[in-house]
Amino acid sequence: MIQKPLSEIAQMASALNDVSKFADVIVKGVSIDTRKIEAGNLFVPFKGERTDGHNFVADVIQNGGASAALWQKDVPNPPEDLPIIIVEDTTTALQELARSYRNSLDIKVVGITGSNGKTTTKDMTANLLAQKYKVQKTEGNFNNHLGLPLTLLRLREDTEVAVLEMGMSSKGEIEFLTKMGRPDAVIITNIGESHLLDLGSREAIADAKLEIIEGLQENGLIIFHGDEPLLLERLKDYTGNGQLKTFGASKDNDLYPVSIESVENGNKFKTNAGDETFYLPVLGNHNILNALAAMLAAEFLGVPFEKMNAGLASLKLTNMRMEISEGAHGEKIINDAYNASPTSMKAAIDLVANLSGYNRKILVLGDMLELGPLEEEYHYKLGSSIDAGKIDYVFTFGKLSEAITKGAIEVLGDDRAFSFQDKQQLSNELKKYVTGETIVLVKGSRGMALEEVVHALQK
Template structure:
């Protein structure tokens, strides 16, 4: 982009306009340490640092222009563009870039399942077209713009994940992305500490509609009453396991590393084997089929895409080390995702023990005790031999599970559990590991793999 384009997009003012010339920006960076070519530096202020402090270091990294919210030139070698707020300018620039590329945009939000849904949709669509998607968890007001900046003229569709912790956050993201298709996977309890109730979470997720194009489609989990009751009618499509949905599944059969089902759509039926376990994967596949049909992919292409799906790291990854089968679902956790993971363990066929290692779920606030107890209540109907819990609130899971004659033992932290790992994990065991990201359960996974 030409510098003048950027100034217009961010409603900025160049403090040294004599330097603009015919300069073009080919790279955008938020990291003062990163080497770029003809780059624009956007300094953001965080809780612990302000990147404005590093403006004088970026010229040697290939940066030729910088935004700033401080009305002064720090380095006269840089074209300096003054804006009122660099974080808002980042969003404004992303909105401008997004408009430059003609493609379909699919936006996904929900309490759980955003990433696996994004991956399944992207994999199915990639069988027919060039797909641009959110990488990792770049789904906030910084990650979404960085994702959009990576769009190319070859991309036919963008599949964008939108996360949030507070009201108003998805509103900002959807106004930047302007989706053709908006998806809400479910309304759970993630971030209930900030949003107050599931009704509050619903309100925050529905913000995704604020940027939806006029003739856009809305795909919602029709097994979730809160979402069904929120339906606006025309343009709303439901998917789920119940036959009342427009896209639904029957004949679900579970395997250790896959799940098969018959998917029913308004246009066709699909006999599928999904290469990842769990009932939740059937729903993820249903919504992927719905998106593919809206974008007019043919049945053969859709089926080919489904079989190409691969689980992302730390998300329902199944492997065997030292005769121990590990179900690594440690990326994050909420009540709903805990329950879904426990069902995968419950249905796992094995000659050894079924062991659950569960940790704290974060951002539950005053609901923490009750929601951890809810997970413990699940053990009433589970065929699980052993439960180990780790953390502060996870003890509530153990205490509740013990009421149903489940062998359960609690550890105050992962280091204590790892110390006795050879006593707790035996050959032939199938071990599910799940906790919120901040618990660092990947260290337990590595210890089991090493057998120490």
């Protein structure tokens, strides 16, 4: 993490005041949350709608372990007897501090974006690169205008490769992030329907994701899903300073699977790049495609394919992404409750539909958020696309998911598809249907908190 005297921090953050009295105070790391202050941290307060972080500055320095704090110029009465850096805007100062620190580091960077699979691909890429380098990656979903700066400021000076996830909700955000991170390689996992509410069309989403190229360093690598026409169309005439490589299911890609074998809790697969058989301890063919993207990035940075099996086989994904556990009745539970979109939801349902070894398959599905004016149609189409011969029961939670149930009833009947607005009621009813030979998929957008259903099944 960043570790510098306050005099340097003040210069990097464009201080407006004289900090010479506290010039030798050492800053170790940065925090924006008073509950997570660690010894020596620089505390960055923000003016919120309900609370103002500036109200806690004196306390976190005097009693909370922080060594210093930023202070926004338009907030009155900055404490004069404490190590305070006055700045025009605390958010901008945090970002400038991160940009300056990143520019001081001798590291390689892989930037990752896409509608689905960003975090999974990030975890895979970091694991593969760790076979050769000291690697750090974005923690959790710290992938926005605040999260990415905090991730950069947590990088150690001896880190050799940083794997940075870049998220967005509107046009221009990824361009801002990628110019801060300055990646040597970028991955665009896919183009889905997430953020239709903000951007209006998949075409606009594709344009926004492609902003990640704007920060690519000289002779960098652009890795993208070659089965996606929206990306192919936009990159066919690319004349920038990077090279292009594609991954996907079709043989038109630079890297594609030539065989896939389902095994317990994962898949074995081979690629067109050689005879090596890779084991991926994660369910779903879509995750094999994520692995291919990660493999191209690792190869670009010097990790040979023959060394990648160890990185894939030891993979542990961020929580609530295809996380397998067991319920109280011995049922297997796939907890994929971190997020959801029509594309990722369909992939997860297809995965469960095609699994063998279970005599009952149950879907627990929640609302998919931020889909715009056609959100009800997306939910209904998802429900009506469920294969009645491969899925036994559907339980949904949320107002939007009532449309999933309506669609599912058309193919399964009303005795196999049920809608709930109360998670406890859903969980109580669900328990009546599970046995030791049941598999349950739990998936919905983050705001639906469907992991509560998982926890209920485990009791």
